[in-house]
Amino acid sequence: MSSGTASLDIEFRQPTAEDGAALHRLIAACPPLDTNSTYCNLIQCSHFAGSSVVAQSGDGRLLGAITGHLIPERPNTLFVWQVAVHTDARGHGLGVRMLEALVKRLQPHGVEYMETTVTDDNHASWAMFGRLADNAGAELHRSVFFDRDRHFEGAHDTEFLARIGPLTATAP
Ligand SMILES: CC(C)(COP(=O)(O)OP(=O)(O)OC[C@H]1O[C@@H](n2cnc3c(N)ncnc32)[C@H](O)[C@@H]1OP(=O)(O)O)[C@@H](O)C(=O)NCCC(=O)NCCS
Known part of the structure; x- marks a missing residue:
């Protein structure tokens, strides 16, 4: 599926x-x-800019974004809040490249793990985080984080925690 976006501006x-x-x-x-x-x-783009990334095309369009924060009690762990890739740009490796760019920026600041939550049916997201883990030679550990009934009162599917690391290998 991924034909790569390395050649794009x-x-x-x-x-x-x-x-x-x-x-x-x-x-x-x-x-x-x-x-x-x-x-x-706006707060994500200002207070949390250091743990977020945007992908902008040569003509100024926002094609992708990741927002995240370092977990206050465990600052070696980046929590990825949201990953978005515009439909025009999907399936070309942009999601993985943004994740890797963010990890590369934060590694010198001691970040060794990435955590995020994903619903069971979000196959694109699991594939993307799986690719990040594979590229880094890291483990992806999955567990329940926010449960449908216990935390969402039945109104939202269970969010599974994906914990990836240690992220010691430099992204290609
Ligand atoms: C999830 C999302 C960010 C992926 O972005 P993307 O740039 O298309 O992903 P990539 O091209 O980097 O693909 C990464 C891997 O996921 C796989 N993948 C991408 N879309 C897929 C899909 N719809 N179904 C299955 N696998 C998929 C790719 O094949 C690739 O795996 P590979 O390297 O083993 O071939 C994008 O689909 C999106 O914005 N979705 C809506 C928002 C969302 O669900 N965000 C994530 C919530 S945590």
Whole structure:
């Protein structure tokens, strides 16, 4: 499926507050992601910019984004909140490349593990995080994090925790 986006003119960079509105539109166009308020996206693009990344095409379009934070009690662990790739850009390795760009940026700051949550039926997401783990020669450990009944009162599918690491190998 992945034919690679290495040849495309895509810049990976930290978001700025000026990306907040475009990030909000991208997330809204990428179900099943939950939309957040534009204000929340602005905070992600400012306070959490250091643990987030956006992928921008040469003509200025936001093609992809990852928002995340370092877990306060375990700052060697990046928690990935949301990954979004615009439908026009999917299936070319952009999701994995963004994850790897973020890991590469954060490794010098002591990040060794990545955690995220994924619903059982999100095959694209499991495949993407599986590819990241394989490329890094790391383990992917899966467990229940937020349970459908216990935490969501039946209103949302169970979110499984995917913990990947240690991320010691440098991404290609
Ligand atoms: C999940 C998502 C970010 C993947 O982005 P992408 O750029 O298309 O993913 P990549 O091209 O990097 O693919 C990574 C791996 O996933 C696989 N993959 C991608 N889409 C897939 C799909 N729909 N079904 C099965 N596997 C898929 C690719 O084949 C590749 O695996 P491989 O290297 O072993 O061939 C994108 O589909 C998306 O934005 N989905 C909607 C939002 C979402 O669900 N986000 C994740 C929530 S945690």
